[in-house]
Amino acid sequence: ALAELGKGGGNGEKLHRALLEYRAALPGNASWLRPFWDDMYMSWREMLPVNMNYILRLDSERWGGKAALPRLLRSLSALFRQAGSGLLTPEATKSGCLSMDQLLSCAYTRIPGRHGDFLRMVPMSGPHNIAVSCRGRWFILQLADSSGRMLPESDLATALEDIRKQAAALPPAPSVSAFTSADRDSACAARNELQRNELNRHGLSAVENSLFALCLDDGHSSDEDCI
Numbered sequence: 001a002l003a004e005l006g007k008g009g010g011n012g013e014k015l016h017r018a019l020l021e022y023r024a025a026l027p028g029n030a031s032w033l034r035p036f037w038d039d040m041y042m043s044w045r046e047m048l049p050v051n052m053n054y055i056l057r058l059d060s061e062r063w064g065g066k067a068a069l070p071r072l073l074r075s076l077s078a079l080f081r082q083a084g085s086g087l088l089t090p091e092a093t094k095s096g097c098l099s100m101d102q103l104l105s106c107a108y109t110r111i112p113g114r115h116g117d118f119l120r121m122v123p124m125s126g127p128h129n130i131a132v133s134c135r136g137r138w139f140i141l142q143l144a145d146s147s148g149r150m151l152p153e154s155d156l157a158t159a160l161e162d163i164r165k166q167a168a169a170l171p172p173a174p175s176v177s178a179f180t181s182a183d184r185d186s187a188c189a190a191r192n193e194l195q196r197n198e199l200n201r202h203g204l205s206a207v208e209n210s211l212f213a214l215c216l217d218d219g220h221s222s223d224e225d226c227i
């Protein structure tokens with residue numbers, strides 16, 4: 001089979017010529033692998049957790065008590081701002097500096113589609129909002145004031161406590177986020193159904209354009225939060 005592929009004027013030469021043409025058409029220093037990888041990654045139709053999504057579980061008792069979460073939120077916002085503004089110091093190895101470009105693709109929402117998903121990228125230069133889930137209710141938390149300055153940790157701590165109190169005063173709501181745990185075709189159908197209502201469209205848009213999601217629901221202990 002290898003000898004047949006390598007014959008002059010055969011399929012091997014045709015394939016090689018097609019690959020060279022494909023590479024020549026790529027813009028700048030774009031990766032030849034990127035379109036193939038994106039197609040494979042975005043066409044995954046099974047459930048995402050825990051196959052595709054990454055999650056950070058924060059144990060407040062282990063990482064500094066109640067002050068740990070506001071400190072982490074502010075640090076993440078600062079990191080994304082630096083990356084979006086091109087001011088983040090690159091990581092260095094013995095052979096040189098690593099590219100920080102991949103960080104620009106860290107803030108996104110994966111939207112379920114009928115035949116493949118697509119990404120909604122979130123500007124990393126700020127100002128940043130995050131979507132907070134608590135007892136089935138969703139809140140949008142601003143990490144910066146009207147002038148774009150990041151809020152202090154004390155203000156974020158107060159806002160998080162207010163969210164917990166508001167959610168506790170309301171009856172538990174059906175978890176809208178549950179549809180993201182279904183297979184992607186079912187998730188697409190659920191999202192399309194929700195989009196038929198104007199209020200739902202507004203709410204989903206606010207969540208999908210957030211920097212990331214924060215879950216304040218109790219985990220294995222009463223002091224665990226998930227990002």
